[in-house]
Amino acid sequence: MPVLTLPFALIGLIALPAVAGIYLFRSRSKRRKVSSLMLWEIQRRSLASGVKRQRFEVPLLLLLELAALALMCLAAANPHVLRPDAREPLIVVLDDSFSMLAGARAAGMKELSLHFTDRKHESFQLITAGTSPRLLVPGAVGAGAARDALKEWTCLSPQADINKAIALAGAIGGPRAKILVVTDSPPAGEISGRIVWLALGQNLPNVAIVNAVRGPGRCLIELANFSSQSRDVALTINNAGATTKTVTLEAQSTSRLTLSPADDNAPLVASLADDALAIDNSITLLNPSQTPVRVKLDISQARLLEMAHKACEASGIARIGDLAPDVVVTDSPPGAGADGAGEWVVRILSGAGEGVSYTGPFIVDHRHPLAQGLALDGVIWGAGRADETAGDAGVIWAGDIPLLTERRLASDRREICLRLSLELSNIHQSPNWPILFHNLLSWRRQAGQRLTGVNVRLGQTVGVKARPGQSVVRVVLPDGNAIDAPAPAGVAAINVSQVGLHQVDQAGDGCSFAAGALCADESDLSRLCGGQWGQWADQHALRMHYHSLAALIVLGAAGLVTLHGFLVHRRWGGAIQ
Numbered sequence: 001m002p003v004l005t006l007p008f009a010l011i012g013l014i015a016l017p018a019v020a021g022i023y024l025f026r027s028r029s030k031r032r033k034v035s036s037l038m039l040w041e042i043q044r045r046s047l048a049s050g051v052k053r054q055r056f057e058v059p060l061l062l063l064l065e066l067a068a069l070a071l072m073c074l075a076a077a078n079p080h081v082l083r084p085d086a087r088e089p090l091i092v093v094l095d096d097s098f099s100m101l102a103g104a105r106a107a108g109m110k111e112l113s114l115h116f117t118d119r120k121h122e123s124f125q126l127i128t129a130g131t132s133p134r135l136l137v138p139g140a141v142g143a144g145a146a147r148d149a150l151k152e153w154t155c156l157s158p159q160a161d162i163n164k165a166i167a168l169a170g171a172i173g174g175p176r177a178k179i180l181v182v183t184d185s186p187p188a189g190e191i192s193g194r195i196v197w198l199a200l201g202q203n204l205p206n207v208a209i210v211n212a213v214r215g216p217g218r219c220l221i222e223l224a225n226f227s228s229q230s231r232d233v234a235l236t237i238n239n240a241g242a243t244t245k246t247v248t249l250e251a252q253s254t255s256r257l258t259l260s261p262a263d264d265n266a267p268l269v270a271s272l273a274d275d276a277l278a279i280d281n282s283i284t285l286l287n288p289s290q291t292p293v294r295v296k297l298d299i300s301q302a303r304l305l306e307m308a309h310k311a312c313e314a315s316g317i318a319r320i321g322d323l324a325p326d327v328v329v330t331d332s333p334p335g336a337g338a339d340g341a342g343e344w345v346v347r348i349l350s351g352a353g354e355g356v357s358y359t360g361p362f363i364v365d366h367r368h369p370l371a372q373g374l375a376l377d378g379v380i381w382g383a384g385r386a387d388e389t390a391g392d393a394g395v396i397w398a399g400d401i402p403l404l405t406e407r408r409l410a411s412d413r414r415e416i417c418l419r420l421s422l423e424l425s426n427i428h429q430s431p432n433w434p435i436l437f438h439n440l441l442s443w444r445r446q447a448g449q450r451l452t453g454v455n456v457r458l459g460q461t462v463g464v465k466a467r468p469g470q471s472v473v474r475v476v477l478p479d480g481n482a483i484d485a486p487a488p489a490g491v492a493a494i495n496v497s498q499v500g501l502h503q504v505d506q507a508g509d510g511c512s513f514a515a516g517a518l519c520a521d522e523s524d525l526s527r528l529c530g531g532q533w534g535q536w537a538d539q540h541a542l543r544m545h546y547h548s549l550a551a552l553i554v555l556g557a558a559g560l561v562t563l564h565g566f567l568v569h570r571r572w573g574g575a576i577q
Contacts, residue, residue: 009076071557095183096130097160104184129165130157191534201528208280208523225249296325311437358398382424
């Protein structure tokens, strides 16, 4: 298709009806018998125009005049055509957010099929713009391979960072490449460079589940109405039976519901009726099953036992007892104490002989799980002078003196050494004391769980601990396909790219996690629109890759004008002389 560099010049075409009108209103004459035509020559010359409307006839002269005028207007618009040897690569940036599933993805597939068949591009590259850009094909491919790669354009991301994808397209395409952005919303600013922004969205009403949380004994679900009218929606809840709740949602508003599951161990599925966007109409929530951490206190010092007992109770996740403990807190020296499989040992070492009080500044590794939230300003920390071996990874130091360290033992066990003298310290009287124990017990509970999350959002990453001897973790996705995720350090990272229930290691001690499309910005379809911004034919591209047709069109118009003059001279030449 030719590119018009000055399309406003086509406004001159409004002169075409004016020229035709002159011929339409020619003068009417009657046949008269006269002795001589000498005195009628002037009347004969004015026959071509007049003010009286006649039956419209289309003489050849009129057609030539209209064609010449149209060609001159077209030449003024300066059309350009692509040179046969100047095909350029096309890089397509695809919005991968799930709002595209409301019709924009289907429209984008049709639009791209035209680009894949018009043979104007030498190669294609496809980039999906999700949370981070991703190449659908490793390099430049032909139209057939690009069409096949579109099957991986799933539109299941919670957001689309199009700017990053455009930056990647510019880096791999260079100055020759054209960039086509296929999305469902308008650009945030002006489009510069050789970019065409194609928005295919529609402003549609939508009701969605935008938030959902499940805890012990109850669930919280938030509904949103992204439309200009109030709506009554039915929320169906499946958990040991199906129930339906009717919720009235005002225009552009949200509503929160608190539910009590009939069966706390069974999954709870909440769903809405189908509308413009189906992916945000259903959510599956599993029981998070926060198991308490079993703690054994093997401490001989009465005061230290009391302080440790209070800190464990304050954490809210400890069950203090002697039966199969997960953590043993003791004041026995290194090498002594329980040695059960899976137990973590915390040794509180007061040291022998005279101790020293440290007032800081303390060196704290805040990246360590034990140090999260600790603030040691104003803390006095007393420790004995004895050189107990306290592990090989320091967490808190006073100068070159290790105060809190941890060591990794066999069978994924840990030994944590805390050098502390209560008589010389006040840390046990500060908030840092219960925080330290809470960090310890939370770390132990997390280490005992296979999953870092049970109810997650689309686009998150779930850590799955491999079983002993496993180097990969198999996950069955909601669509039935299975993937094998590598676990190089004993933990596999699963990028959640589908909505629904994910099964981990179905055989043996398998577990599950559920993912939902919970993103209010993507569920709000009222912000979407259609349109096109930007252009590929910039001045550099016109000079390098396009031919101007203006000269040829002017020659054509000149030829028509010449023919017009010849016909006029041939018809009325004798009368004019």
